[in-house]
Amino acid sequence: MDERNDMDQPLTDELRELYRRFDEHALSPLWTQLADVMTDVPKSRAVPFLWRWADLLPLAERSGELVPVGRGGERRAIALANPGLDGRPFATPTIWAAIQYLGPHETAPEHRHSQNAFRFVVEGEGVWTVVNGDPVAMRRGDFLLTPGWNFHGHHNETDQPMAWIDGLDVPLSDYIDVGFFEFGTERVTDYSTPDISRAERLWAHPGLRPLSGLNRHVNSPIAAYRWEYTDRAVAAQLELEAEGHPATVEQGHAAIRYSNPTNGGDVMSTLRAEFHRLREGTQTPSRREVGSSVWQVFDGRGEIVVADNVWKVEKGDLVVVPSWEPWELRAETQLDLFRFSDAPVIERLNFERTFVEGRER
Amino acid sequence: MDERNDMDQPLTDELRELYRRFDEHALSPLWTQLADVMTDVPKSRAVPFLWRWADLLPLAERSGELVPVGRGGERRAIALANPGLDGRPFATPTIWAAIQYLGPHETAPEHRHSQNAFRFVVEGEGVWTVVNGDPVAMRRGDFLLTPGWNFHGHHNETDQPMAWIDGLDVPLSDYIDVGFFEFGTERVTDYSTPDISRAERLWAHPGLRPLSGLNRHVNSPIAAYRWEYTDRAVAAQLELEAEGHPATVEQGHAAIRYSNPTNGGDVMSTLRAEFHRLREGTQTPSRREVGSSVWQVFDGRGEIVVADNVWKVEKGDLVVVPSWEPWELRAETQLDLFRFSDAPVIERLNFERTFVEGRER
Amino acid sequence: MDERNDMDQPLTDELRELYRRFDEHALSPLWTQLADVMTDVPKSRAVPFLWRWADLLPLAERSGELVPVGRGGERRAIALANPGLDGRPFATPTIWAAIQYLGPHETAPEHRHSQNAFRFVVEGEGVWTVVNGDPVAMRRGDFLLTPGWNFHGHHNETDQPMAWIDGLDVPLSDYIDVGFFEFGTERVTDYSTPDISRAERLWAHPGLRPLSGLNRHVNSPIAAYRWEYTDRAVAAQLELEAEGHPATVEQGHAAIRYSNPTNGGDVMSTLRAEFHRLREGTQTPSRREVGSSVWQVFDGRGEIVVADNVWKVEKGDLVVVPSWEPWELRAETQLDLFRFSDAPVIERLNFERTFVEGRER
Amino acid sequence: MDERNDMDQPLTDELRELYRRFDEHALSPLWTQLADVMTDVPKSRAVPFLWRWADLLPLAERSGELVPVGRGGERRAIALANPGLDGRPFATPTIWAAIQYLGPHETAPEHRHSQNAFRFVVEGEGVWTVVNGDPVAMRRGDFLLTPGWNFHGHHNETDQPMAWIDGLDVPLSDYIDVGFFEFGTERVTDYSTPDISRAERLWAHPGLRPLSGLNRHVNSPIAAYRWEYTDRAVAAQLELEAEGHPATVEQGHAAIRYSNPTNGGDVMSTLRAEFHRLREGTQTPSRREVGSSVWQVFDGRGEIVVADNVWKVEKGDLVVVPSWEPWELRAETQLDLFRFSDAPVIERLNFERTFVEGRER
Incomplete structure (x- = not known):
């Protein structure tokens, strides 16, 4: 038993009655649970875990056969669910990570949310993420941003499926209660397929800022890091x-x-x-x-x-x-x-x- | 049913098999639970709630009779346990709030932790909080700080008990896994009872900073706001x-x-x-x-x-x-x-x- | 001769002709004056200097007899003119310092300017500085602010004269060309004589900020440090x-x-x-x-x-x-x-x- | 006459005597010179001015024939001397601008100073600026930094001369008395001629920071903006x-x-x-x-x-x-x-x- 919870104190009837009254009044004593809420060092309920791409990709492909993508479900994304976190779709208490899969010529509709999101592409190409109307090509090795409250959708312009990973702060925003969500259009707002986005043309130059963009930027304006x-x-x-x-x-x-x-x-x-x-x-x-x-x-x-x-x-x-x-x-x-x-x-x-x-x- | 979870999709055997394999690989689909993790507006599991002082104080007093204060339990603190939060001692997902009670001539031993803490005194006086060796008097209306990683203990120098409220970021630090904890001395390190603390003498002057204190202060150096x-x-x-x-x-x-x-x-x-x-x-x-x-x-x-x-x-x-x-x-x-x-x-x-x-x- | 200006080079006719053409085209060579503009350590033209109050005050009093205060001259202020700075009214290259003197029942009219100003009172009392309509009493030991672009005037409500020092960034703003100036009313806008200003009532509480004042404050809102x-x-x-x-x-x-x-x-x-x-x-x-x-x-x-x-x-x-x-x-x-x-x-x-x-x- | 200096006051003998005593005590009245030191809007002594490249370059070339470059003079730089600024080598009260010229196979020796400096190349190539031992190639259109207190020298590796402009904060640092200066080696410390500098290889990638460079950078670490x-x-x-x-x-x-x-x-x-x-x-x-x-x-x-x-x-x-x-x-x-x-x-x-x-x- 943890030293800090050990009060060396028998659970008498009087104490039992006190604890019953605590319950009745939505109260909870510190002294019986200090060691649980204030540990010597951080002790996460999340556990170290490995997900193999060789397992993930076939399951994403199978989802592509069985599950449509569209309004409602919004995304064909399969989240890493840390075994320590009660089956919730959370990689860690703060981080969401998922493999997302888009079949040939599919579109994942536009929406926006307070949660910050990114994509990282470990293989493949052919999908564009449209961020506030700006089409951003996705290719192996690229890191793409969709910061909070930007409308975004995805569409696959090729005859091949494509998979990538999504990272979001969903578990944190869920826990601290900060999330807003809105639907956008059912299709993306721009189906053009430029090599690089307008945001990159404006911003992805080393050490150079556009004079038209000197206002406050809480999040990076670079839509994709190539x-x-x-x-x-x-x-x-x-x-x-x-x-x-x-x-x-x-x-x-x-x-x-x-x-x-x-x-x-x-x-x-x-x-x-x-x-x-x-x-x-x-x-x-x-x-x-x-x-x-x-x-x-x-x-x-x-x-x-x-x-x-x-x-x-x-x-x-x-x-x-x-x-x-x-x-x-x-x-x-x-x-x-x-x-x-x-x-x-x-x-x-x-x-x-x-x-x-x-x-x- | 929430529009966003409604995929209009019958749960076929094939789909059931897919979901079984998700479970097997610690995965979880977004499309069945989007509306739970990304709500239209923040929807806290915590509920609005009222705790009456007329209920709290007698329970604190009764605890004073039944429960000793000392190393292990550390504090005779009774936390507000929001009915929406599964009986955990959390007022909200991020905030700990408790009534703490110290009987005549009792000492709550010194410790320190990453979690930030404060005290607010709604009535009474006679306790000193000793923060890193600096005794800070507690009196009605005072707001006292013990920022993260400062050693602190409490002692009551009077023949009367005293109660106050503690506020901490315990639920947040518990959730995001950031807490460290260390015991200090079993008694407080200084039993003197000055009217105001050394920290106040150095810092609580309107708009005046000591030249000896120009380094970075993440948290306020004012130990008590009188x-x-x-x-x-x-x-x-x-x-x-x-x-x-x-x-x-x-x-x-x-x-x-x-x-x-x-x-x-x-x-x-x-x-x-x-x-x-x-x-x-x-x-x-x-x-x-x-x-x-x-x-x-x-x-x-x-x-x-x-x-x-x-x-x-x-x-x-x-x-x-x-x-x-x-x-x-x-x-x-x-x-x-x-x-x-x-x-x-x-x-x-x-x-x-x-x-x-x-x-x- | 400074090593860095010593080019060991005779001033030939050809060189003389080159330098003449430099002059003609508003040009100036670095090599003949490097040591003047880039010294080993800062070598100010300003010199250390002492002004005695026993000299200043009688001269201020005499000015009070001979020179009116009012629109135009604006202030009966006598500036410290550092002997190294060509007779300009500058204590140092960046700092203006002056003794200001206001006779019984006199008013120094309102104006505002980009330059930041303060007053410090070494003796006396009875004058109010009115800052944007807020009367600020001046008493021995007080330090008063009139940050850039705040209208301000002074008035003496007593039968005694009063003197204090003014500090401004006039020499700096003069040099880097940043100053704007506007006249206000010929009299101050509020002749009331409260003990402390409204700004102090709102702001001069240790560690406490009004919720109504959370916007950006480039300069301190505390009108007087008592x-x-x-x-x-x-x-x-x-x-x-x-x-x-x-x-x-x-x-x-x-x-x-x-x-x-x-x-x-x-x-x-x-x-x-x-x-x-x-x-x-x-x-x-x-x-x-x-x-x-x-x-x-x-x-x-x-x-x-x-x-x-x-x-x-x-x-x-x-x-x-x-x-x-x-x-x-x-x-x-x-x-x-x-x-x-x-x-x-x-x-x-x-x-x-x-x-x-x-x-x- | 400026309204603000017009006191409508005859210069009596008494006043003359007062002003004489002001002089004697290194004092200066505000009321006679307010309009000079606190103007309605900024009125720079510097004047708008044009220097033609067609004038500058031949004079720089002629300097190359007549004036050696080396320890002492340090640089063959010819400064724009604003006609409003008393012949001082200052383009404006805060800015130094000069054309610098380096003949074939010449070296301008290393030194460092508090003053911040840059180079901008309007034509030519073949010179390397060595900044703290890192050789930085100079080519048309490049913008190069040598922030305060970095050792730097220049050397021309070609059979052609090269000219460029230098920009520094020399007039400001001269005025506010902040400059330190030290000689370095007589030759540059590295005569290698890489296409791009080590600083660029580490830093000139859009939106990417080396993990080894997360400490505080007051000035940009990008040695050249190409x-x-x-x-x-x-x-x-x-x-x-x-x-x-x-x-x-x-x-x-x-x-x-x-x-x-x-x-x-x-x-x-x-x-x-x-x-x-x-x-x-x-x-x-x-x-x-x-x-x-x-x-x-x-x-x-x-x-x-x-x-x-x-x-x-x-x-x-x-x-x-x-x-x-x-x-x-x-x-x-x-x-x-x-x-x-x-x-x-x-x-x-x-x-x-x-x-x-x-x-x-």
Whole structure:
């Protein structure tokens, strides 16, 4: 029994009667449950877990055969349901992660909601996400934003299906009761298929802001972060390291954070996203962090270790790291990974802590 | 049935098999539960509720007779357990509120935790809260801070018991998994009983900062906001209004926000606290806000209306307003109220929305 | 000759001709004047200087006999004209400081300007500064604000004259060309004489903000920082130090910064103000800072050392410290000093550096 | 005579004696000079002025023949000396602008200073600026940063001379006394000639930040903003406008601001830089702004109007706009312009005002 709940106190009739009256008046004593609500270190109900792309994709395809997409269900999205979280469609207490699947020539209708959302494409192409009327192409390696309260739909212009992952702050917004939702049009508002979006043409230039866009931007105005730039950025870090210059997080470990060019912060108020590249053979030290995250392997093979789990992973595999669980990465080949987390929530509320094995911090 | 969950789709054997495989792989479809996780407007599981001081205080006193205070249970605190929240000791999904009771000459031992905490005193005096070794007197009308990770204990130096309310962000920190906890000494580290704390002597001067305290202060360094100043501030607003000058929130309604003098923001990263005074006869318009709050009547009589509930309230009564539930205040006599909420969380994550009846916003 | 201007180059006819053509085209070579415009350390043209209250006050009184106050001249203010600055009425390149004098029952008419201004009262009382229609009493030890673009006038309601000092950012605004100016009424708009202003009634409560004042405040809304609070704040620091607690800047040296309660920053965008109290016998270490400042002795006797000057000072004496000149304070008795500086300018532009003798920094 | 200096007061002997005593005590009355130091609107001593590239370049070339570059003079830079500013090498009260010239295989030695500096290249290539050991190639259209206190030198690796413009905050730092200066090596520390710098490889990716660079960056870490991106960004704005989407500042007028990707703000604390492209035939409305700026034509032909001056301009021509002087642009052909200004200074000190003819503001 936890020291902090142990009052060394027999449950007398008088005490039983007191507790009955507490119940009657919608009250609850601290002293019997302190250790449950105030733990020594964060102890998430969410558990470390691995979802294999080899399992997810066939189930998404089967859903494509059996379940239509359209108004009502809105999206053919299948969420990671962390086994520790009572069967709710939540990857962690704050993060929603799902595989979404759109068949040839299908449309997922437009809607908007307070919840912030992104897409990350691990394979395929041919779908456009239309954000407030701006068509955004989706291709392997791209990271796309649909920040809160922007209308958005998806449509597949090809004869091939396409699948990708969605990330949202749905569990957090559900818990803290902040969500609004509105339907938009049943079809998307623009079926054109440009290579890049208008938002990118205006905003995706390194260090350059349009003078017409100097007002406050809570979330990043860059609709899509293209693979070409991400790949180049992490490759450059490893090259600089090889040339003897500081550039990487640690030896053999390159990483970028997707950022809001209008303030240098995270892309959206509640979600952080990063891309990591490990040189073949690299092993990271063990880390613990306050807050939860999800990794998806983008390319290569290796191991992700979370607490006692040592998982061999490959393209598309998804791993959840609950708050304060130790994790490390091991790259068998060059290993590319996408990561997203609730770090902006943790940091804005000043709860951040980090522990890196072997380092003072 | 909610339009958004209605897929007009019979549950065939094939679909049943698909859903079984989802379960098997810890997956969950969006299309059957969209309306539950993404509601049109915030629909909190927490319900509007009233706790009467006349019920709370006798139960606290009875606890004083039956339950010791000390290491393990740590505090003789009895939490408001919102009937919508499964019996957990949570006033709202983000807020903990409790009545705490300390008998004559008792000590509640020192500990510290990541969770932010405050005390508000609706009656009585004679207890000192010792925060990192600084004794802070507690008296009627005072608002005291113990921000995250500060050691703190309480001791009662009189022959009378004392009760007050505690407010913390325990439910939020429990949900997002950010809490750390450490025991301190079994007794408080300083039993002296100064009128005001060292923190106040250094910091509680209007608009004056010590040159020795220019570093970053995430939370307010003012250990206690004394009743004398709060009373004077709201009184002045009503006087200014009576003299024809802008000063109040609206006709007959004065209010202050307790603030962090080092940045003008909320006293702590996760909790907002305010004090309101309504002139006799004042009725506020109906308001809805994203985020939850708790009111405690400090003085006077009136009504608090939340959704369909019209509650007559008096000194010490506590009312919970869940997110987006409409509320209004009606002052039968001059009515003084203390309020605390999760507004800093909502605003830092950019989810704020407000609706005031009869006003454009 | 400065190494950096020494090109070891004879001034040939060809070069002379080149320089003539530079002149003709409004051009100027860097190589002949680098050492003048880019010095090793800041070398201000302003010089350390002392103005004695015993000289200033009689001249102000004589001005009162000879010079009317009213529309046109606007103010009977006599500025400190730093001997290094070509006779211009500038205490330093950024700071204006003047003694202002108002005879019995005189009015200085209302006007407004972009320049930020304050008053500090070293002796006397009986004048009210009316800021945007809000009468603000002036008494010994008070520090009053009239931030940019607020209408303001002064009137003396007594049979005694009164003198005080004005501080403004006039030299800076003159140099960088930012000033706008408008006349207001010839008389002040409100001749009432309340003890404290409406702005103070709304804002001068420690850590409490009116809910009606949550919008952006670039400058402090506290119209006057009263002596009572300042005195109490520095006294408390010395007492805390005597009791063994950290509170002072350094042994025997208490100080507060006047601050904007809405953001914790300086009272105005361009001017910092502080109040210092040294215990009898205290000597501060020698300091150099980027940026210029002015000290005024409020009470007591001691020495202010600036570069090679050792000045014995007493009540009302004013000393200018140009940028990067070393300074120290020596308290013969308990020594109270008011200080103002251009530190917000220096810090906002990221030019701050400090050197304290005997300390790593 | 200005109303505000007109005291309607004869200069009596008594007054003359008073003024003599003012002089003797280093004092200066406000009432005789108010209108000079507090003008109705900003009235800069700097005048609107045009420097023609056709004049500048030959003089720079001639300097190359007559004046060596090296330790002491440090740079073969010829500064624009605004005719209103007493022959000092200042384009405006806050801005230094110069043409710098480096002959074949010459080196300008390394040094560092508090002053922020940039280079903009209107023609040519072949010089590398080495910033803290990182070689940064200079080519037509590039905008390069050397923020305060970074060591930097230049070297020309070709058989051709090269000229470009330097922009610095020297006049401001000279006036407010903030400058420090140190010599570095006589030669640059790295003579390698990479296409792009290490800083760009790490930082010049749209919206991507290296995880190794999350600390505070007061100034932009992007060493060079390449022409390729700038050109693409302004071209995209005009295309978007042509397609019917909001993108430009106003009809026919595209513009970007060079920004610090770590906070979205200006590239350096004291200097703003922008690039503008006007469609052929575009005329901008007349604008007045607080703060001074310099335009350089990058390509095309047109007119720059400042106050009463209508200047026909072409590639390389430089025009100074003092504070609050009205200006407009007229594009005879497509017109590309680089602009830099002291806007960050003005805005950080809260002195900004803008007036656009025909628009409410």
